[in-house]
């Protein structure tokens with residue numbers, strides 16, 4: 001896979017151990033200009049230091065809250081000012097809350113839905129006009145096995161609902177913009193170890209019981225997910241759209 005001359009915007013890329021940062025590593029090492037977007041300013045500073053080493057400084061950071069439409073639009077304008085285009089959008093920013101259904105407040109529901117889903121809508125709306133003009137685009141949205149199998153190990157029903165919404169949204173976008181040679185796909189990771197989303201929640205006992213349910217016998221790593229994202233974002237994946245790629249070691253097969 002080669003991403004020379006390609007511009008990629010990745011949300012939630014600040015977190016050092018996260019899927020977004022690893023995707024930035026893999027794409028920048030393959031030649032991409034990378035825009036790292038995150039709400040966490042200190043994460044962005046360290047992301048810039050790291051990623052700019054891999055792509056000769058073709059790196060830009062943007063502090064943004066994906067739920068703020070104005071901020072999202074302003075951010076995409078800045079990317080266009082600097083790089084002139086966005087070839088690839090990776091909607092990766094997300095949060096999860098392990099709350100049981102009777103305890104989910106309206107505020108928490110909105111927070112989880114807004115970051116995972118509404119942010120994906122706002123970013124998609126902001127980049128699509130440029131992708132349409134270019135008659136080229138790759139959108140990869142991060143869903144989750146939780147949205148398919150009913151509940152996550154560390155996520156509540158609000159998270160499952162939001163991720164299922166991301167998948168449905170992505171399929172609809174795939175149909176809507178296919179004529180412009182823009183693809184839109186999702187990846188649905190199973191549990192990925194070591195990221196902030198699972199931090200502090202894993203016990204040795206829990207890890208052993210989770211592994212028992214995974215035919216490949218290990219918990220997923222950020223590299224596993226980032227490689228699949230890179231594939232769907234690549235030029236060669238241009239005839240795949242509306243697809244959801246499961247990355248779960250076989251823990252959920254449908």
Ligand SMILES: NC(=O)c1ccc[n+]([C@@H]2O[C@H](COP(=O)([O-])OP(=O)(O)OC[C@H]3O[C@@H](n4cnc5c(N)ncnc54)[C@H](O)[C@@H]3O)[C@@H](O)[C@H]2O)c1
Pocket residue numbers: 011012013014015017018019020037038039040043064065066067091092093094095096115142143144145188189190191192193195196197198
């Ligand atoms: N880790 C897993 O087991 C797992 C499994 C399936 C899906 N996912 C999904 O993968 C994606 C990445 O998660 P991760 O595990 O790397 O978690 P992470 O917490 O390490 O990274 C998430 C990033 O999103 C950023 N973010 C949060 N709210 C934001 C906002 N409002 N605006 C902009 N940025 C914001 C955070 O600052 C962080 O850098 C998420 O969508 C998550 O739901 C994770």
